[in-house]
Amino acid sequence: MLRFIGERALHAIVVVVLAATGAFFLMEAVPGDSAASAVGPGATAEQYQLAREELGLDKPVWTRFADWVGGLASGDLGNSLVPPNQSVVELIGNALPVTMQLAFLSIILSLAIAVPVAVWSAYRRGGVFDQVASIVAFAFISVPSFVAGLLLIYLLVFNHSLAQQLILGAAVVIGLAVALSPLGRRGGPGSPGVMWGRALIGGVAVGAVLALLALFLPEFPRQGYVPLADGLGENLRSIALPAITLALMEVAIFTRVLRTDMISTLQQDFVLSARAKGMPTRHVLVAEALRP
Structure with missing residues (x-):
């Protein structure tokens, strides 16, 4: 029974890791800019650049992926970009x-x-x-x-x-x-x-x-x-x-x-x-x- 539970738990971990990785890179492949969506169409170039820095979009993709995985492991799912900007966990x-x-x-x-x-x-x-x-x-x-x-x-x-x-x-x-x-x-x-x-x-x-x-x-x-x-x-x-x-x-x-x-x-x-x-x-x- 313990072996069966262990195998199922290992399979579940693999599935979660693959699903999380696929979700991240699929979102990267989606057309559009998260920073532009966050600041709106009337934002200035400075506001747009500041939003990219706050969202980490100025970093390489693998660095963002590592930060994202670290946030998932610690329970930090980030904030919603749709106003009102609430915590995703909330x-x-x-x-x-x-x-x-x-x-x-x-x-x-x-x-x-x-x-x-x-x-x-x-x-x-x-x-x-x-x-x-x-x-x-x-x-x-x-x-x-x-x-x-x-x-x-x-x-x-x-x-x-x-x-x-x-x-x-x-x-x-x-x-x-x-x-x-x-x-x-x-x-x-x-x-x-x-x-x-x-x-x-x-x-x-x-x-x-x-x-x-x-x-x-x-x-x-x-x-x-x-x-x-x-x-x-x-x-x-x-x-x-x-x-x-x-x-x-x-x-x-x-x-x-x-x-x-x-x-x-x-x-x-x-x-x-x-x-x-x-x-x-x-x-x-x-x-x-x-x-x-």
Whole structure:
């Protein structure tokens, strides 16, 4: 284990060094002058020369590279050239909490949606629910995040009532897909009456949840981030749309990957053995097939 960790750490160091070196020399190859950008078009020759000295642009490239590596090693990332000229470390520190919260919420949201959808799609492979889930997943994958963000802003910020109507329509469609899912069932325990009864209850439950979501859909702010210290509710309301935007594509990817793995796992001998022993469907899907 220690050897494995050491090899991974060594690989990571090599990757970081190569990436940092490539980033430095790529920036050197970019057309333009950092000193001219810093002082602006109306600066005098003296101001321009002073800016070059302060930025170290009057030194040879290898000297600048050595100074830059030394600054990275000591935690000095320099200052931003875009007014207001702040420390890069300060800029990263201000953005890092928001970035971490967005990443955490989007992953949790995508897994909370993708896992049950993928498990049920694999169990009802080829059925109505599986086909609808596949169409939605491919649609999410096909839409870039920046386009999805604009659509969400258009619907949930500027057209709140239209968004509620669309969610109600989705509640009907998805509820019917769940209720009709036994049409594509391939074997499995349970009589047809029990099977249809469970599907009907599941369809009604899913439709009811989405309908309640449409009725109690909050109004989201147009812009701005509310820190967590100002209240959990306002914080989540301000960060919900970015988190949903990031989660949409992840939901589609997780769903497709997990569905494929679940279909293969459900054919394994230990799952077939659990079915032969009369284990409940929930136990077979969650405890036997999903866990590995």
